Amino acid sequence: MNLAKRTQRVREEALRLGFDGCGFSKAKRLEKEERRLEEWLNQGRHGTMSWMENYFDKRVDPTKLVPGSKSVVSVIGSYYHPDHQRQQQESDKPKIAKYAQGRDYHRVYKSKLKKLFNFTKELVGDINGRIFVDSAPVLDKAWAARSGLGWIGKNSNLLNKEIGSFFFIGEMIIDAEFTYSTQVTDHCGTCTRCIDACPTNAIYEPYRVDSNKCISYLTIELKEQIPEKYRDDLGQWMYGCDICQDVCPWNSDATYTRMDDLVPRQKILNHNIDFWKELDNAQYDALFEGSAIRRAKFEKFKDNVAAVAGNSLES
Template sequence: MQTWARELGFSQVGIAGVDLSSAEAGLSAWLAAGFHGDMQYMAAHGLKRARPAELIPGTVSVITARMDYLPSSTPAAPGEWQALEFSRLQRPTEGIVSVYARGRDYHKVMRARLQTLSERIAAHVETLGHRAFTDSAPVLEAELAARSGQGWRGKHTLLLNREAGSMFFLGEIYVDIALPPSEPVTPHCGSCSACIDVCPTQAIIAPYKLDARRCISYLTIEHAGPIPLELRPLMGNRIYGCDDCQLICPWNKFAQRSALPDFDERQGLTGQQLVTLFGWTEAEFLRLTEGSPIRRIGHARWLRNIAVAMGNALRASGPAADDPLRPALQARAHHPSELVREHVEWALAQ
């Protein structure tokens, strides 16, 4: 199975059982605290997330798969790519898109390849019921991946792997046959708290506990409404996602480049000026984000995110930034969307 997986661009596969009962208390407490914010689908499915056999009746085992996503252009020297990404924060008029979102939508890439892997396995057993998922159903992905030997849960709640850090996507295949489970690995975070300390909004409120409502990835991608006023200045020039807790992690010096060209950076999304991105019409936004995960937030939320970054740039750069930024913001002051207008007004007041 590992050979087939590697031929399809996966880095590793593992197998987990379906008894996740020990994770239910933590999931229930997280939901009860409201840490999921607007992500109502998290609460709607409740404990089904921790019960694979309830989600897909007949499920006996879960095959987990991991796929590295660093672009092929990523610098090779250990730590160099992380330093390069951190340096973008020092250029406030430039927009930062999370590394994973600079290429093709991983949902599309992973789902198709998981389906192919499922079919290859099915061809070698008498009968196989299977269903593939990629961040697309109530599945406890990181928990299943940890139980199947893909890595351990870091203090930022993401999965960490000794040979690949955390810069990878996860996917699962629920199957109705019993497979021997993989051996879990031991955790290796020790006393390190770098991810907790670096978080711009202090969203990691304790080791292994994330308040999504404060997370920049959540605010720029999942959250549909106005961004809380007190968090806007902390977002800097991050306009889609945030990688800081991963960039600072010592294990990510081992992060691997993708075996696929799908995750190579699209021209125009990396190192681009905020003014340019803010100037995209809705038609341009749809055209330039076709096949990209960014498209799903829609044009209005894209403008909302960039307006916040432009306001932060005005404050950080002072009068020098006024010339290009202020006129661009003023051009959107009467946008049809109240969400956009409100964030533009805030930005102009910085």
């Protein structure tokens, strides 16, 4: 089987599994991204996420992360759902970022990527490699862009003209070769909606985000209490933030998910601030079982709730 046919078969299987895009790039050191990442880290823009400094060489070179690797196979899959359109209009309700409303995407993607890996192994023969879902030193967005699945937008998210940006990214880094995809051009143009809409000015220049100011970082990754100067800016965002994606024109007709596990769980939606204020640890565990929201521990989540309560129209 020639490389073109092999590539086509793997892409078709990825789409059959529920992914919305599959691209292929040659595994090699990301020299341009390496320089940008080093500068960003040196400026302390990663906040308290010290783990981003670890395994730097592996982060920018997949052949060091997976010895013998030849290709990075990137997949993207939408988590957007019709319910999200209604939620965007309910400004008085505490908000949870869209990506976290369904089942933990790490579990969903890993299961599907394992199937894709096994399919590839049967197709190609004895191959070696690993699958990744936001769980190792891999520059997911950079590889997806190199694989022709979109471009890095001014809000630093990967944008796709057909799908939007409400999607997850995963990879197979393997020692098989494929026909490699062509990168797409930047289609942000002169638009600055994401920059203008960010209430904390976290997008300090086009294509650059300061994590220290980002609402997603403040409500998830920051283990300490949210600084007083940012608490008003949270608005109703109790976990994560979608502001820079909601205003993006490329999301005006975003693709709906084809993965049932990523559909929003109704039991965590439409609660008022009083419900969240009264939530105890046992209720938290039960409500968010199998959810990515568990990344924020109970004490952290309750601090987020307290900040939102101060901004709530119902409090």
